[in-house]
Amino acid sequence: MNRKPYRRELSKTSWFMTHQRYKSYMLHEISSLFVAIYAFILIIGLFRLGEGPEAWEGWLGFVASPIGVILHVLIFVFSIIHTMAWFKAVPQAMRIQRGEEIVPGKLIVGAHYGVLAAVSLFVLILAGVA
Amino acid sequence: METRDVTIEVLRYRPEQDSEPFFQSYTVPCEEHWVVLDALNYIKDELDRTLSYRWSCHMFVCGSCGMVINGEPMLSCKKFVRDFGDKIRVEPLSNFPIERDLVIVQDDFMEKLSSVKPYLIPKEERSIESGEYLQTPAQLKTYKQYTMCINCLCCYAACPQYGLDDKFIGPAALALAHRYNADSRDVGRSAREDVVASHEGIWECSFVGACSLVCPKDVEPAGAIQQTKFTSAIDYITGMVSGGGKK
Amino acid sequence: MEIIETDIAIVGAGGAGLRAAIEVAEADPNVKVLLISKVYPMRSHTCAAEGGAAGVVKDNDTLEYHFNDTVGGGDWLTDQDAVEYFVNEIPKELTRMEHWGCPWSREDSGKVAVRPFGGMKIMRTWFAADKTGFHMLHTLFQTSLKYPTIERLDEYYVTDLMVEDGRVHGVVVMEIRTGKMTLVRAKAVIICSGGAGKIFPFTTNGAIKTGDGMAMAYRAGVPLKDMEFVQYHPTGLPATGILLTEGCRGEGGILVNKDGYRFLQDYGLGPPDPWPRLKAMELGPRDRLSQAFWHEQKKGRTIPSPWGDVMHLDMRHLGEKKINERLPLIRELSRLYAGADPVHELVPVRPVVHYMMGGIHTNIDGATPLAGLYAAGECACVSINGANRLGSNSLGELLVFGARAARNAVDYVKSTEYLNKVKTIQAQAEDAQSRVKALFQSQGTESVPGLRKELNATMEEGCGIYRTEAEIKATCDKVTEIRARYKDVKLEDTSTVFNTDLLQTLELGCMIEVAQTVAVSAFERKESRGAHQRLDYEKRDDVNYLKHSMAHFDPDGDPRIDYLDVVITKSQPAERIYGAGAEGQVV
Numbered sequence: 001m002n003r004k005p006y007r008r009e010l011s012k013t014s015w016f017m018t019h020q021r022y023k024s025y026m027l028h029e030i031s032s033l034f035v036a037i038y039a040f041i042l043i044i045g046l047f048r049l050g051e052g053p054e055a056w057e058g059w060l061g062f063v064a065s066p067i068g069v070i071l072h073v074l075i076f077v078f079s080i081i082h083t084m085a086w087f088k089a090v091p092q093a094m095r096i097q098r099g100e101e102i103v104p105g106k107l108i109v110g111a112h113y114g115v116l117a118a119v120s121l122f123v124l125i126l127a128g129v130a
Numbered sequence: 131m132e133t134r135d136v137t138i139e140v141l142r143y144r145p146e147q148d149s150e151p152f153f154q155s156y157t158v159p160c161e162e163h164w165v166v167l168d169a170l171n172y173i174k175d176e177l178d179r180t181l182s183y184r185w186s187c188h189m190f191v192c193g194s195c196g197m198v199i200n201g202e203p204m205l206s207c208k209k210f211v212r213d214f215g216d217k218i219r220v221e222p223l224s225n226f227p228i229e230r231d232l233v234i235v236q237d238d239f240m241e242k243l244s245s246v247k248p249y250l251i252p253k254e255e256r257s258i259e260s261g262e263y264l265q266t267p268a269q270l271k272t273y274k275q276y277t278m279c280i281n282c283l284c285c286y287a288a289c290p291q292y293g294l295d296d297k298f299i300g301p302a303a304l305a306l307a308h309r310y311n312a313d314s315r316d317v318g319r320s321a322r323e324d325v326v327a328s329h330e331g332i333w334e335c336s337f338v339g340a341c342s343l344v345c346p347k348d349v350e351p352a353g354a355i356q357q358t359k360f361t362s363a364i365d366y367i368t369g370m371v372s373g374g375g376k377k
Numbered sequence: 378m379e380i381i382e383t384d385i386a387i388v389g390a391g392g393a394g395l396r397a398a399i400e401v402a403e404a405d406p407n408v409k410v411l412l413i414s415k416v417y418p419m420r421s422h423t424c425a426a427e428g429g430a431a432g433v434v435k436d437n438d439t440l441e442y443h444f445n446d447t448v449g450g451g452d453w454l455t456d457q458d459a460v461e462y463f464v465n466e467i468p469k470e471l472t473r474m475e476h477w478g479c480p481w482s483r484e485d486s487g488k489v490a491v492r493p494f495g496g497m498k499i500m501r502t503w504f505a506a507d508k509t510g511f512h513m514l515h516t517l518f519q520t521s522l523k524y525p526t527i528e529r530l531d532e533y534y535v536t537d538l539m540v541e542d543g544r545v546h547g548v549v550v551m552e553i554r555t556g557k558m559t560l561v562r563a564k565a566v567i568i569c570s571g572g573a574g575k576i577f578p579f580t581t582n583g584a585i586k587t588g589d590g591m592a593m594a595y596r597a598g599v600p601l602k603d604m605e606f607v608q609y610h611p612t613g614l615p616a617t618g619i620l621l622t623e624g625c626r627g628e629g630g631i632l633v634n635k636d637g638y639r640f641l642q643d644y645g646l647g648p649p650d651p652w653p654r655l656k657a658m659e660l661g662p663r664d665r666l667s668q669a670f671w672h673e674q675k676k677g678r679t680i681p682s683p684w685g686d687v688m689h690l691d692m693r694h695l696g697e698k699k700i701n702e703r704l705p706l707i708r709e710l711s712r713l714y715a716g717a718d719p720v721h722e723l724v725p726v727r728p729v730v731h732y733m734m735g736g737i738h739t740n741i742d743g744a745t746p747l748a749g750l751y752a753a754g755e756c757a758c759v760s761i762n763g764a765n766r767l768g769s770n771s772l773g774e775l776l777v778f779g780a781r782a783a784r785n786a787v788d789y790v791k792s793t794e795y796l797n798k799v800k801t802i803q804a805q806a807e808d809a810q811s812r813v814k815a816l817f818q819s820q821g822t823e824s825v826p827g828l829r830k831e832l833n834a835t836m837e838e839g840c841g842i843y844r845t846e847a848e849i850k851a852t853c854d855k856v857t858e859i860r861a862r863y864k865d866v867k868l869e870d871t872s873t874v875f876n877t878d879l880l881q882t883l884e885l886g887c888m889i890e891v892a893q894t895v896a897v898s899a900f901e902r903k904e905s906r907g908a909h910q911r912l913d914y915e916k917r918d919d920v921n922y923l924k925h926s927m928a929h930f931d932p933d934g935d936p937r938i939d940y941l942d943v944v945i946t947k948s949q950p951a952e953r954i955y956g957a958g959a960e961g962q963v964v
Contacts, residue, residue, distance in 0.1 A: 006145070012294060015290050097271065188619070191425055191706075278508075
């Protein structure tokens with residue numbers, strides 16, 4: 001056989017370094033890890049609250065410590081990345097058709113940001129910040 | 131006609147003499163209105179008869195001339211030389227074996243395409259005498275976007291999931307399954323489920339979304355796959371609730 | 378040499394080939410069918426057809442209207458029995474396509490929509506936006522996957538027909554990716570290999586349209602019919618020749634010269650209003666429009682461009698919504714390749730070689746004079762197009778006659794056995810193989826692109842929109858010279874894996890044969906009819922030329938031309954009337 005097709009293998013460990021698109025994908029995949037860590041921290045806080053004032057104070061102390069603050073800044077940044085990536089993807093996964101028109105993706109994404117802003121504002125008011 | 135010299139670097143692979151691909155450079159006097167395919171045709175006609183690549187329609191509808199140009203999968207008949215600098219790098223579509231030069235082996239895709247039963251499965255056969263099925267413009271709109279695929283395979287070249295595991299049915303074939311599933315005349319969704327909703331089907335997709343970004347026909351395969359995931363998940367849940375035990 | 382056995386081999390997997398394959402599979406699952414194509418089916422050039430497919434379906438229309446439009450549009454060179462069968466069958470075929478999932482554009486009621494088209498008295502052209510051929514091709518291909526009996530050889534080039542005892546016995550194929558040749562024994566062969574627009578330099582046709590099937594049948598002794606009739610589509614983009622569908626005008630687009638004047642009213646197509654109006658002005662037949670452009674050019678009223686003179690296609694008044702809905706591809710093509718957005722700008726266009734009315738001679742059954750050999754689609758001439766095809770009749774033709782040829786081939790193979798001639802056939806196949814091998818050994822000096830360019834140039838000079846004896850003669854001589862020089866052609870790529878130099882060399886051989894039949898047939902037809910316009914014989918001559926030209930192959934000399942009577946059933950030749958007297962529907 002004169003044929004000899006040449007196969008180019010994609011590296012299982014570093015494929016995502018081959019294109020900017022894949023790097024951004026990895027970044028927003030990793031962002032979910034930080035969202036999970038945040039949820040974990042909150043759950044720990046809930047347990048500590050149940051264990052009494054001392055445990056709760058200890059948890060608050062950790063949250064306010066330099067490490068806690070740095071961690072929260074990181075989590076905040078990655079949450080934003082996470083949110084933006086998934087909001088951007090919503091129109092693809094959720095196609096809304098009204099008669100002969102497909103609702104423009106921008107509108108769907110915009111609505112998501114709108115709801116996010118409203119909920120954030122509500123929480124901030126509740127917390128007495130705003 | 132005024133021309134501009136552009137260096138076209140082509141990934142060459144001649145299976146009978148090369149052990150691996152290498153880049154060969156050609157200097158091509160390009161005209162203002164040329165697409166990359168025109169530059170390749172110039173090489174073929176004037177510089178090197180041994181360069182092999184596929185092309186036909188030159189109007190982005192036959193799907194033959196998908197290539198990786200400066201790192202992006204695209205149709206060489208749709209990308210103008212004037213949009214690039216003095217050097218253009220042309221490679222065969224990634225994630226496929228190279229048959230020769232810019233020609234890839236696409237047997238795998240052809241099998242996957244037929245595996246998703248890409249044809250209308252009606253509720254019952256309709257006689258010609260009873261005329262056409264009625265389908266409103268709105269019903270047409272629901273699936274029309276997914277009929278636009280020209281099988282150029284740019285999406286497979288952009289999909290890392292397919293690159294890592296070629297068992298993945300892949301973007302174009304899954305989008306085509308969705309095209310028929312979403313057609314008001316079709317009831318074949320469950321017949322396609324075995325392949326479409328299998329591990330090698332939609333659930334293998336991790337939604338990198340690259341397929342939709344490179345698609346020259348705006349077919350949006352990533353969207354089609356996510357929508358199929360949604361209906362499949364609903365099917366699964368209703369199957370559980372009704373105790374049908376359907377996988 | 379390896380042998381594959383089948384019952385029916387189909388050469389070409391475009392619209393006609395796929396339709397034929399499906400018909401065989403549906404007619405009898407026990408009949409083996411092998412679909413062979415030099416490209417994957419979805420690459421076939423059917424995909425480039427834009428505007429639509431005509432078929433009588435609305436209440437205000439009749440089969441007789443469609444018949445009359447087609448026969449008159451073809452300047453009475455059509456075979457009227459074939460046209461009658463065609464107009465009768467096509468609505469059923471288009472409905473069948475609908476049942477197979479073709480995404481036809483729709484009316485609000487859910488019924489299929491129709492649009493106006495050139496030379497048609499009533500709106501009857503079914504369409505799928507402006508990608509009708511593309512959707513039909515993919516629908517056919519995808520539907521063909523349903524039938525397990527349809528086997529395919531994708532990317533196999535057919536080099537020769539096997540003929541013995543006046544019968545077809547199969548074909549020899551070359552697998553493109555290995556160069557390996559195989560004998561396909563078949564009781565019947567259906568050629569569905571498309572046209573040969575690539576013999577001209579400026580064409581809407583894709584690279585694959587090199588007339589391989591036409592040349593193959595011709596070499597095997599089957600005449601090529603009416604080859605001088607080459608259709609120039611009036612609206613191609615300059616530089617590339619990319620087609621802008623007649624649908625642009627069907628939707629209301631107009632053609633203007635450098636003064637912004639709708640010049641078609643000066644050529645028997647007016648008055649301009651009311652517009653849009655069928656069978657008038659921009660909705661006249663393609664031959665008349667292209668010829669009118671030629672006259673405007675002579676009068677200096679066209680617009681110069683770096684790629685030859687142009688006229689302007691004005692669609693601005695259609696509005697963005699309609700253009701996006703009905704002509705989205707046209708908008709994309711115009712913006713990309715001509716830098717003109719039809720929503721806001723005039724689009725430069727000029728006539729471009731589009732379609733071969735002529736082709737492999739078949740009867741109404743799609744059968745050629747060679748037993749077991751059938752042909753359908755653009756490569757064939759059955760003849761429903763006569764001297765000028767009406768837009769949106771070719772997509773219908775490939776369905777109707779693809780299916781009919783297939784049914785007849787099925788009947789034929791059921792009543793036929795393989796002849797006990799394996800040795801002889803094998804020897805023929807070996808010969809075919811040695812001819813290809815000889816190319817690899819050849820120490821020739823002629824270059825393939827060089828000869829192709831010379832061929833293209835001379836075809837445009839001698840066989841353009843208007844022709845004269847001296848110019849055609851010069852072209853005939855030039856093609857004869859090119860044909861001789863081709864024997865000395867040099868193959869520069871000696872690989873056996875996906876050797877496209879070899880493919881182009883074989884294709885060029887076919888193009889030269891086909892080009893020669895076009896030129897010689899044009900030389901011999903001393904009249905003007907439809908797409909064949911002679912400045913030295915300006916009138917139609919029904920006394921001498923109401924006949925099909927038949928070009929017969931001669932391995933050493935020019936083709937021999939004789940004539941075959943046209944089948945006339947109910948429409949006697951008359952004057953073609955467009956514009957004022959045509960009583961076309963006002964849209």
